Amino acid sequence: xxxxxxxxxxxxxxxxxxxxxxxxxxxxxxxxxxxxxxxxxxxxxxxxxxxxxxxxxxxxxxxxxxxxxxxxxxxxxxxxxxxxxxxxxxxxxxx
Amino acid sequence: xxxxxxxxxxxxxxxxxxxxxxxxxxxxxxxxxxxxxxxxxxxxxxxxxxxxxxxxxxxxxxxxxxxxxxxxxxxxxxxxxxxxxxxxxxxxxxxxxxxxxxxxxxxxxxxxxxxxxxxxxxxxxxxxxxxxxxxxxxxxxxxxxxxxxxxxxxxxxxxxxxxxxxxxxxxxxxxxxxxx
Amino acid sequence: xxxxxxxxxxxxxxxxxxxxxxxxxxxxxxxxxxxxxxxxxxxxxxxxxxxxxxxxxxxxxxxxxxxxxxxxxxxxxxxxxxxxxxxxxxxxxxxxxxxxxxxxxxxxxxxxxxxxxxxxxxxxxxxxxxxxxxxxxxxxxxxxxxxxxxxxxxxxxxxxxxxxxxxxxxxxxxxxxxxxxxxxxxxxxxxxxxxxxxxxxxxxxxxxxxxxxxxxxxxxxxxxxxxxxxxxxxxxxxxxxxxxxxxxxxxxxxxxxxxxxxxxxxxxxxxxxxxxxxxxxxxxxxxxxxxxxxxxxxxxxxxxxxxxxxxxxxxxxxxxxxxxxxxxxxxxxxxxxxxxxxxxxxxxxxxxxxxxxxxxxxxxxxxxxxxxxxxxxxxxxxxxxxxxxxx
Ligand code: SF4
Ligand code: SF4
Numbered sequence: 217x218x219x220x221x222x223x224x225x226x227x228x229x230x231x232x233x234x235x236x237x238x239x240x241x242x243x244x245x246x247x248x249x250x251x252x253x254x255x256x257x258x259x260x261x262x263x264x265x266x267x268x269x270x271x272x273x274x275x276x277x278x279x280x281x282x283x284x285x286x287x288x289x290x291x292x293x294x295x296x297x298x299x300x301x302x303x304x305x306x307x308x309x310x311x
Numbered sequence: 312x313x314x315x316x317x318x319x320x321x322x323x324x325x326x327x328x329x330x331x332x333x334x335x336x337x338x339x340x341x342x343x344x345x346x347x348x349x350x351x352x353x354x355x356x357x358x359x360x361x362x363x364x365x366x367x368x369x370x371x372x373x374x375x376x377x378x379x380x381x382x383x384x385x386x387x388x389x390x391x392x393x394x395x396x397x398x399x400x401x402x403x404x405x406x407x408x409x410x411x412x413x414x415x416x417x418x419x420x421x422x423x424x425x426x427x428x429x430x431x432x433x434x435x436x437x438x439x440x441x442x443x444x445x446x447x448x449x450x451x452x453x454x455x456x457x458x459x460x461x462x463x464x465x466x467x468x469x470x471x472x473x474x475x476x477x478x479x480x481x482x483x484x485x486x487x488x489x490x491x
Numbered sequence: 492x493x494x495x496x497x498x499x500x501x502x503x504x505x506x507x508x509x510x511x512x513x514x515x516x517x518x519x520x521x522x523x524x525x526x527x528x529x530x531x532x533x534x535x536x537x538x539x540x541x542x543x544x545x546x547x548x549x550x551x552x553x554x555x556x557x558x559x560x561x562x563x564x565x566x567x568x569x570x571x572x573x574x575x576x577x578x579x580x581x582x583x584x585x586x587x588x589x590x591x592x593x594x595x596x597x598x599x600x601x602x603x604x605x606x607x608x609x610x611x612x613x614x615x616x617x618x619x620x621x622x623x624x625x626x627x628x629x630x631x632x633x634x635x636x637x638x639x640x641x642x643x644x645x646x647x648x649x650x651x652x653x654x655x656x657x658x659x660x661x662x663x664x665x666x667x668x669x670x671x672x673x674x675x676x677x678x679x680x681x682x683x684x685x686x687x688x689x690x691x692x693x694x695x696x697x698x699x700x701x702x703x704x705x706x707x708x709x710x711x712x713x714x715x716x717x718x719x720x721x722x723x724x725x726x727x728x729x730x731x732x733x734x735x736x737x738x739x740x741x742x743x744x745x746x747x748x749x750x751x752x753x754x755x756x757x758x759x760x761x762x763x764x765x766x767x768x769x770x771x772x773x774x775x776x777x778x779x780x781x782x783x784x785x786x787x788x789x790x791x792x793x794x795x796x797x798x799x800x801x802x803x804x805x806x807x808x809x810x811x812x813x814x815x816x817x818x819x820x821x822x823x824x825x826x827x828x829x830x831x832x833x834x835x836x837x838x839x840x841x842x843x844x845x846x847x848x849x850x851x852x853x854x855x856x857x858x859x860x861x862x863x864x865x866x867x868x869x870x871x872x873x874x875x876x877x878x879x880x881x882x
Contacts, residue, residue, distance in 0.1 A: 226710040231650050231718070232589035233711045234688040234696045330666050334496045337668055343496065346665035370772075372661045372765040373851040 244271055248291030250306040254282055258303035265295035265304060312365035313457055314375045318394050319384035322354040324444030328384070329360035331448055331470055335462035336364040344369045357392055364457060380455055381419075383407060384426070384443050395419055405454055405489075407443050412490060422491035424450035429484050433477040445471070449482030450489040460486050497669045499662030502630040503569060503595040503655070504529035505669075506637025508539045509677045510593070512567035513684075516544040516555035518574065522607055524597050524663055526569035549574040553581035553592075560590035561698060563689040565641060568592070571659070572599035572613045579617065585652045586621025586715060588698055591644035591684070592652040593637060598626075598761065599659040600846040608847020609659040611761065612813040615789070615821045621715050623653035623722055624790040626760040628746075630667045633657050635739060638677055642729050645684050648721050659847065661762035672737050680736050719791040726788075744793035746785040747800055749775060753782030755862040756801070758826060759810040760786040763843075763850040767810075770855040781859050786822060794829035801830070806866040807838040808858055812850075814842055819875045839865060840875040848879055 223229060254265075261280035273289040274282045282295075296304040315332065319325030326347045333345035341364050348359035361375040377397045386408040388394060395404060395417060403420045406412075409428065412421035426446035436442035445467055452460040464479050471478045497505070503526045507515065515534070517527035533539035542559070546552045552568050560566040570578065575596050585592055600610035614624060623644065627633045633655060640653040657663055688696055702708040723744055730741040748768050750756050759767055764785040774781050784800055786793075801807060811820025818824065823840035830838070841858050844850040858878060865871050 223707070226713065229707060229710055229714065230688060231647075231714060232688055232698065233587065233700075233702065233707070234698050235700060236694075236696050238695065239697070239700075330496065333666055337494075337496055342668065344665060344667055345496070346660065369667075370765040371769040371852065372658075372665070372762045374849050376851070 243287050244273075244290040245285075245287045248286070248289060249309055250291045250293060251286070251309050252284055252289060252291065252293065252295050252304050252306055254284065255303045255305065256281055258301045260301055260303075262300060264298050264300065268294050268298045270294060312363055312367075312369065313380070314378045315362045315364075315380040315382060315451075316375055316378040317360045317362075317382045317384065318388050318392060319358050319360075319444075320354075320388070321356045321358050322440055323358070323384045324442050325358045325384050326360045327470075328382070328444035328448055329362045331444070331463065331466045332362045332451065332458065333364070334466035334470060335448070335452075335458045336362075338462045338465055339458060341366060342368050348374070357388060378402065380405065380451070380457075382447055382451060384447055386410075389415065403454055403491075405447065405450055407447055420491070422450065422454040422489055424485050424489040426450065426481075426485055429481050429488070433474075433481040433484075435474060435477055435481060445478040446481040446485040449485035452482075453486045453489045454491050492670060492673055494668055494670050496666045497630060498525070498664055498666050499627075499630045499633050499657045500525040500597070500664070501529055502634040502669050503637060503657065504533065505671055506595070506634040507567040507593075508533050509634075509672060509674060510567070510638050510641045510681055511565060511678075512539070512541055512593075513564040514542045514544065514556065514559035514566045516546050516552040516559070516566075516568050517570075518546055518549050518552050522571040522573055522597070522599055524569065524571055526595055526597070530567070530569075549577045550581060553578040553585060556592045556594075557581060557585050557588060557590045558690075560585075560592050561588065561686070561688075561690045563684060563686040565645075565684045566590070566592045567594070569595040569597070571597035572601055572607075575613045575617065575654075576601065579620070582617055582620035582622055582652075584699070587711070589650040589687075589715075589718075590652055591641070591650055593640045593644060594652070594654045595633070595637065596654050596656050597659050597663045598656045606846045607659060609661055609761070610812055610845050610847065611656065614654065614656045615813040615815070617654070618790055618821065621651065621719075622790065623651055623719075623788070624656065625653065625788055626656040626786065627658075627662060628762055628764045628785060628787075630657075630662055630665070630669050631739070632741070633662065634669060634671070635733065635737070635741070638672075638681060639726075639729050639733055639741075641684070642681050643722065643726055645686075646725055647687055649718050649725060650687060651715070651718055651722070656761065658762040670739075676736055680732065722791050723788075723793060723796070741787075743796065744786070744788040744791075745796050745800060746787060748783045748785070750782035750784060750800060750804070752780055753804060754780045755806045755808065755859055755866065756782045756784055756804045757808045757810055757855070757858065757862075758784045758786060758797075758822065759812075760789065760822065761812060763810075763812065766850055766852060767855050770852045770859070773852060774856065774859060779859070779863075789822070789825075792825050792829070794825075797826060797829050798833065801836065805836050806862050807836055808841055808862045809838065810841050810843050810858070812844045814845070823875070837865060837869070837871055839871050839873075842875065842877040843879065854879060 333343035430441035
């Protein structure tokens with residue numbers, strides 16, 4: 217199946233609206249204006265931020281700290297807002 | 312085409328009776344249709360069901376208004392329902408009753424059979440709620456000549472979920488004991 | 492092949508069983524019918540190898556069917572009236588996702604007031620959902636159409652869902668003689684479902700994700716219509732094949748009865764057609780030239796077929812067992828539109844049998860008489876007339 221974005225005519229379309237382009241191709245990191253940064257000193261590894269991220273852009277490392285994937289983090293700030301220890305700051309990009 | 316209307320109370324098996332009769336006629340190579348009055352069936356509530364039998368395919372899909380036969384599964388319905396409504400002037404009324412037909416003093420040919428006693432004797436249903444449908448069908452074969460008793464027996468054999476032998480015996484006894 | 496006495500409900504269940512439905516999802520409460528109980532029994536007795544899902548609503552039943560269908564399972568469900576309208580949102584989803592689900596719908600009136608009796612409003616109000624719609628006249632047709640629908644819907648050129656309407660009580664609870672085809676023959680007629688785009692974890696796909704206005708939304712909708720346009724030709728072929736295999740003939744989207752030389756023709760759908768045919772026989776014996784056309788299919792709407800069938804008719808009476816409030820009967824609207832710009836005959840709409848009001852040979856005779864009197868005056872008295880209203 218061709219990738220939908222490569223299609224030019226209705227004749228190229230599959231019969232049903234299916235796509236084999238994974239959403240991983242959609243790098244939402246380019247949308248970011250503010251960048252979340254975790255302060256490991258303050259972090260208590262509660263993983264609330266991990267649960268709240270709407271773009272599944274946070275992973276937990278071996279030690280239990282959150283790691284933010286900036287390819288996909290869109291900078292919405294929900295993690296920072298929900299962190300009980302204000303361990304995540306939102307810094308303007310490109311500063 | 313002949314049309315039969317059954318009157319019973321919910322739980323007595325009027326709907327099943329209309330189906331078994333249809334099945335019996337079908338086994339004789341006829342075209343058939345059977346259906347309940349399109350009502351809400353509740354135990355004890357008056358229930359009506361119909362059978363149509365014809366040598367040709369049956370097209371009509373409306374209710375029966377002018378039946379050739381009326382079969383009454385419960386004698387108490389005689390007082391509460393106008394059971395003979397629409398009956399053809401040459402039609403026959405068959406009543407489950409321990410009375411003689413003339414007791415009912417109807418202006419139609421009338422037959423009676425004590426299907427309740429026959430059902431109880433054969434342990435069909437309970438004493439309080441005997442299931443009389445198979446007995447009454449034996450009587451119907453006798454008074455109508457529209458289906459053979461053997462076909463009724465065959466249809467019961469195939470469709471009765473339990474007590475096949477008792478149901479068959481009841482039909483045969485009723486066939487013998489019907490008075491007209 | 493074995494002939495048995497059975498109700499329309501049981502015939503529908505047999506249709507799904509013989510088609511080897513693999514997933515059945517249903518919500519078992521009123522107005523649900525014996526169809527899904529019978530299927531549950533088939534599954535629990537091991538006579539049908541299917542996944543039977545008890546869900547919490549008809550909406551969920553359809554959601555489950557869509558997902559199952561997209562993994563490549565042949566999927567069946569049954570519903571009726573309120574249940575069907577509760578599915579409405581997901582009916583659109585099913586056709587949009589091109590899931591070839593087959594569903595039996597016992598046609599019943601909608602509440603309030605409560606009514607479990609026949610009417611077609613439940614299905615008529617789903618006409619824009621992208622489902623193919625059949626209305627059956629007999630229990631045999633319910634069974635046969637179910638099998639044929641899988642072949643039709645799963646065809647790579649179609650990939651659309653279909654619903655088969657069976658009139659409440661007049662079919663659903665009425666016992667008739669039904670010929671149950673041999674499983675072997677059905678297997679030969681209906682091969683296994685091969686989905687075009689199966690959901691498979693090894694080979695991931697997403698279905699139905701966002702399409703921006705500049706992307707492909709209108710094109711996917713257009714494709715549904717293109718598929719709809721292929722339905723009737725495909726159906727004709729499938730019916731031909733069915734006839735060869737099983738010896739029962741179906742006549743495409745329309746069934747014509749004594750229309751050849753008829754002056755007045757009624758158009759109707761569903762079980763009451765039988766009563767109209769009976770009336771036609773009675774009137775024909777008196778030398779009155781009447782006929783009837785049964786609309787077996789409402790979507791896609793067979794305009795071309797109707798135009799052809801009606802070309803020599805002087806008067807058309809359209810019977811709708813449903814109503815589009817604020818307007819007229821839906822079949823009437825469609826037929827008028829089909830005849831637009833042509834040399835159309837006189838045409839009148841009769842609204843009959845709502846909420847299960849019995850349609851008798853007397854009712855139909857009255858309607859034919861009414862048509863003849865309009866024809867004589869060359870004028871329609873009341874364009875949309877409700878019949879048998881107690882005034
Ligand atoms: S800013 Fe938003 S997207 Fe980025 S990691 Fe936090 S919650 Fe996720
Ligand atoms: S919510 Fe805050 S404290 Fe909890 S894991 Fe995330 S950064 Fe650490």
